[in-house]
Amino acid sequence: IFGIPGVTPEDVVILQGEMEILGYAVLGPEGFVLEFVVDPRLSHRERFINATFLIKAIEERSLSRGDDAILFEVPFSDESICQALQKSDYYNKKATEYLNILILDLVGFLSKIIGHRQQHFKIPDGWSPTFLINVKSGLYRFCPIENLSIQIGPPLVVKEVKADSSFSAKPTLKIDLSTLTDLIFKLTTFEKTMSEGGLVIPKISDVKDVKVLMSLIAIDSSWFTLFGDYQ
Amino acid sequence: MSGLQIGDYSPGDESRIVQILNTFFGGRGNEDYWRWKYLKRHGFNSQDVVTARVDGKIVGCLHSRVMAIRIEPGLDVLMSFDGDFAVLPEYRGANIGIQVHDRNDQRLVDRGVLLRGGFATPDIHRRFYNKRFGHVFVPTSTSYFRKILSLNPLERKVEMIGTNLLSRSWLRRTLKRYPLKVDFNIDNLPPFHIEFTESCFHFCKGSAPVPDLVINAPYSIIVFLEKGPGQFLNWTVINLLKRRLHIRGLFRKGPNLLAQILISIVKR
Numbered sequence: 001i002f003g004i005p006g007v008t009p010e011d012v013v014i015l016q017g018e019m020e021i022l023g024y025a026v027l028g029p030e031g032f033v034l035e036f037v038v039d040p041r042l043s044h045r046e047r048f049i050n051a052t053f054l055i056k057a058i059e060e061r062s063l064s065r066g067d068d069a070i071l072f073e074v075p076f077s078d079e080s081i082c083q084a085l086q087k088s089d090y091y092n093k094k095a096t097e098y099l100n101i102l103i104l105d106l107v108g109f110l111s112k113i114i115g116h117r118q119q120h121f122k123i124p125d126g127w128s129p130t131f132l133i134n135v136k137s138g139l140y141r142f143c144p145i146e147n148l149s150i151q152i153g154p155p156l157v158v159k160e161v162k163a164d165s166s167f168s169a170k171p172t173l174k175i176d177l178s179t180l181t182d183l184i185f186k187l188t189t190f191e192k193t194m195s196e197g198g199l200v201i202p203k204i205s206d207v208k209d210v211k212v213l214m215s216l217i218a219i220d221s222s223w224f225t226l227f228g229d230y231q
Numbered sequence: 232m233s234g235l236q237i238g239d240y241s242p243g244d245e246s247r248i249v250q251i252l253n254t255f256f257g258g259r260g261n262e263d264y265w266r267w268k269y270l271k272r273h274g275f276n277s278q279d280v281v282t283a284r285v286d287g288k289i290v291g292c293l294h295s296r297v298m299a300i301r302i303e304p305g306l307d308v309l310m311s312f313d314g315d316f317a318v319l320p321e322y323r324g325a326n327i328g329i330q331v332h333d334r335n336d337q338r339l340v341d342r343g344v345l346l347r348g349g350f351a352t353p354d355i356h357r358r359f360y361n362k363r364f365g366h367v368f369v370p371t372s373t374s375y376f377r378k379i380l381s382l383n384p385l386e387r388k389v390e391m392i393g394t395n396l397l398s399r400s401w402l403r404r405t406l407k408r409y410p411l412k413v414d415f416n417i418d419n420l421p422p423f424h425i426e427f428t429e430s431c432f433h434f435c436k437g438s439a440p441v442p443d444l445v446i447n448a449p450y451s452i453i454v455f456l457e458k459g460p461g462q463f464l465n466w467t468v469i470n471l472l473k474r475r476l477h478i479r480g481l482f483r484k485g486p487n488l489l490a491q492i493l494i495s496i497v498k499r
Contacts, residue, residue, distance in 0.1 A: 003267055003271060004267060005260075005263050005264050005267055031380070059378065059380070062380060063380050066381070067380055067381070068379070068380060068381045068383045068384050069377055069378060069379050069380055069381075069384050070377070070378050070380060071375060071376070071377050072375070072376040072377075073373055073374070073375055074373075074374055074376065075372045075373065075374065076372050076373070076374040077372055082374060082376075085376040086376075088378070089378060089450045089451050089453075089454055090376035090377060090378045090454070091376065091377060091378070091453070091454040091457045091458070092374060092375070092376060093375040093376065093377040093457075094375075095371075095373065095375055096352055097350040097351055097352050098350065098351065098352075098353070098356070098368050098371060099348060099349075099350055099368070099369055099371050100348050100349065100350075100351055100356050100360050100361070100366040100367060100368050100369070101310075101346055101347070101348035101366060101367060101369050102346070102347055102348060102364060102365050102366045102367070103345070103346060104311075104336060104339055104340050104344055104345055104346060104347045105340045105344070105345045108340075108343070108345045109308065109345040109346065112306065112308055112345065113302075113306070116303070116305060116306045119305070120305070137365075138365060139361060139362070139364075139365040140364070140365035141329075141333070141363060141364045141365060142333070142336040142337075142364070142365075143365075144337075177365065178365055178367070181365070181367050182367060185367060185369050185370070186370070187367060187368075187369075187370075219302055219303070220303070221302060221303055222369075222370040222371055222372040223369050223370065223371045223372065223373075224371065224372045224373050
């Protein structure tokens with residue numbers, strides 16, 4: 001933080017309780033609040049009150065520096081802080097830029113997600129199919145994999161399968177990487193993708209297993225991220 | 232394009248890179264700031280800054296930052312955040328941006344990076360990132376809260392509103408016959424006044440010598456101005472009734488002004 005050109009110790013505000021630090025805020029260049037933290041273990045009311053104190057203090061610092069405006073970025077699920085900001089006459093500014101993503105390493109990414117599900121016992125008991133997935137590029141420019149196999153196991157094995165002259169296995173499903181990305185980030189549903197032909201499952205008997213696979217690799221959380229400009 | 236070379240950052244490139252970024256985006260700081268943001272960052276790799284050179288001169292650049300991100304508790308992956316991506320206008324149309332972006336795909340995979348992305352407006356995302364590379368927007372939970380601390384942002388906003396509203400001929404006719412000087416005293420902000428004329432809304436710091444109206448208001452007037460005319464009107468009525476909003480001179484000037492507005496609209 002102190003390595004940022006223009007940020008000084010006076011730009012860090014700490015809220016001290018009797019025995020411990022209850023929260024802190026860091027003001028960066030041009031009124032951008034780099035960090036704003038209130039102890040998550042406190043009750044909603046305590047967090048609201050502490051956040052209000054911190055907001056006032058960091059605002060005074062911003063004013064003394066001559067900043068034209070002050071900007072906070074917080075997760076909208078953090079009601080205590082959002083309410084404290086609204087009560088302090090901050091307005092909820094509409095974003096103009098949003099986070100976009102593409103999957104670079106499909107094998108690595110699926111391996112991580114399914115491995116995580118296994119560790120957290122989210123794989124149905126006794127369910128251990130193997131899937132062979134034929135992957136087209138869709139809108140992806142970088143899509144080096146044509147076929148991959150997912151063996152649920154245990155052990156879990158996710159790997160690229162090279163199609164050579166001896167390759168005769170029939171895929172469990174055919175999908176393009178753009179559609180798979182939409183399914184993983186829950187931008188569409190399994191049923192809608194099936195009905196639109198974005199997901200082709202040659203054998204009807206595989207539909208149920210593929211649906212379970214898709215629900216396992218889907219990511220539920222929405223993303224909270226600060227702009228990459230400030231570290 | 233002949234003479235085009237796509238490569239990585241070399242020491243000494245920062246001067247030209249910063250010049251390009253400030254030309255393209257504006258407000259990207261100086262070389263010290265660039266060095267802090269990239270060179271001094273823990274884990275910086277020269278591959279994180281890709282440059283495009285034509286005849287040895289940098290004409291475009293893309294910056295990346297590889298970070299661990301938490302998708303869910305216990306599920307952390309490496310992601311490359313791309314940004315500060317610019318190609319000088321005179322060199323566009325030769326797919327330089329695509330080549331610069333392509334350079335890092337496999338190299339990032341080799342570094343164990345699983346995802347790649349960044350921040351874009353919906354228009355740029357649709358025209359470029361989604362169409363050319365396949366990026367998708369992901370659901371985000373980030374909320375932005377802003378508060379104006381000085382008069383400078385207000386001045387810009389007033390001029391913008393003036394340009395917009397003065398496209399209405401009835402308003403120009405009204406203000407031609409009846410220009411207004413309105414003083415504003417808003418909590419926590421220095422006083423200012425606005426001269427409403429047929430040509431512009433002129434923002435001035437300090438109070439007017441002889442204002443037509445004086446408005447005393449709590450700071451929340453700024454918040455509700457941003458929310459749109461419906462909510463602002465609602466706020467105005469409530470705060471007038473609660474006597475938090477005072478408009479001095481309203482009964483003296485108001486009837487005349489209203490008459491002028493009606494005449495101007497009828498004459499339309």
